[in-house]
Amino acid sequence: MLRLVRAGAVLYLVLLSSCGGEAPPSPPPPEVRVVTAKAQSIENISEVPGRVQAIRTSQVRARVDGIVERRLYSEGSDVKAGQTLFQIDPREYRANVSAVSATLTRNQATAANARQDVERYEGLVKEQAISQQEFDAAMARLRTAEADVAQTEAQLESARLNLSYTAVTAPIDGQAGRAQVTEGALVSASSATLLTTIEQLDPIYVNFSQSSAYLLAIRQEIAAGTLKVPELGKVGVTLLLEDGSTYPHAGHLDFLDLSIDQATGTAAVRAEFPNPEQILLPGQFVRARIEAGFRPHGFWIPQRAVLLTPTGASVLIVAEGDTIAARPVKLGEERGGRWVVLEGLKNGDRIVVDGIQKVQPGAHVRVVSADQPAAGAAKPAEH
Missing domain, CATH: 2.40.50.100 (RNA polymerase II/Efflux pump adaptor protein, barrel-sandwich hybrid domain)
Structure with missing residues (x-):
């Protein structure tokens, strides 16, 4: 019995020594898929709501x-x-025209008679057949008659104008x-x-507004050279209608207010569009996509690569030695499942797009390009 206990103890010691001689292997580094940042020219598009307004409005009174x-x-x-x-009853105004015309005829006759008197008196006063006082009185009557004619002509013109206003x-x-x-x-x-x-509906205006913060950011980017903007009249605009369809005619900006509305903190902006089919009607709600220049050195990255927190946006970068580093970025607009990155990236950065949940900054990873299939993924069937 004692020999059996000793043999078991020896066997236990042998097994124990064989297990403790080598540590278990460490797990492999997690796999992440990356895209490589590449600077490219990116259109700067801003989408804002707007209202349609007739290019000219006239109140007929x-x-x-x-x-x-x-x-x-x-x-x-x-x-x-x-x-x-509209036709307003013109009879009263026609009668007024006739009355003033008759007065004008009478005054013209009086003026003609006064003119003849003056012509006769001119020869007589030279011969001293009449006094200078009589000649001066004849001249005064002529001037009075001519003034009456001028006044009546003005009254006739006014009467005819009022008559025309009845139509x-x-x-x-x-x-x-x-x-x-x-x-x-x-x-x-x-x-x-x-x-x-x-x-007047063709062409037609669309009014919208931009915040002062947005305009300030645009000016700063233009000054820094990161945004190239054409002249105001060459800034293109497209419209999205209420049903989601795109308006078939492109427009352009034609007005930008240089003052900020104190109540709303925005500046008024206006675009002009052709409207031959009269699809756009005054008061209609639309969304305007303003093509405000382009960024010559912008970056597109997939939306899923961006980490959004209350403090801002960031991405995970695979640094040297295949280690993970967090990089804060400044985002532009989101379009088609991708973000425009304005600041924080440079050419050649490897940005993690898949496997973000498995890694932390400082961790070693195994890098796979986003164009390559992940490990364990099914291969396409061969035909």
């Missing part, structure tokens, strides 16, 4: 008192400048809106009764 006899256009139709829209015409080409008065309505020149509104 009454310029004489009277009763509206007829409406001579179809509401909502296109009208031409000079086209008659209310369109001041501009455009689309006439709903009539604000009906036949039989009394309109007034003193209160400038609104009859209708005309809006």
Whole structure:
């Protein structure tokens, strides 16, 4: 029995010595997939909401008192400048024109008679057949008669002008809106009764605004040379309509306000678009994509490579020796699942895009290009 216990102890010691002689192998470094940063020219696109506005708006108002006899256009139709829209009862104004015309004829006759008197008196006063005082009185009558003629001519012109105002015409080409008065309505020149509104829709404006912080950042980038921006009239703009479709005609910026609205902290910006099909209507909501230049040395990186925290954005870089390092970056716009990186990267940086959850800064990793399949991935079937 004692021999069996000793043999078991010897066997235990042999097994123990064989296990403790070599440490277990360490796990392999985690695998990460990377993309290599490469500077390229990137368009600077800003997307903002906007509202459509007619390029010209004219309020058609009454310029004489009277009763509206007829409406001579179809509401909502296109009208031409000079086209008659409303007819106000003209009879009173025609009578006034006739009365002033008669007065003018009488005054012209008086002036003609006074002129003949002066012509006769000129010879008589030289011969001293009449006194100088009589000649001066004849000259005064002539000047008075001529002044009456001039005054009456002005009154006749005014009367004819008021008569022309009874035919209310369109001041501009455009689309006439709903009539604000009906036949039989009394309109007034003193209160400038609104009859209708005309809006010119081709071309058309889109108004939007940019924050002062955004404009300041743009100016700083332009000064630093990291952003190249064309002239204002050459900045292209495209529109996204409410249904998500793209407006078929491209526009351009034509106005940038140089002051900041104190209430909103924004600057007014306006773009002009062709609108031949009248797809855009005043008051319509759109989204404007402003193509404000390009960055000659920007970087595109996949959205999943960016770590967003309350303190900012960062990426993981594979540094020398295949170790992980965190790098803070400044982001631009996000487009198509990718971020534009404005600052923090340089050419050749290896950016971790897959395997971020498995590593920490300082850890050693095994690097796989994003174009290569990961370890253990199924190979494509051969045909």
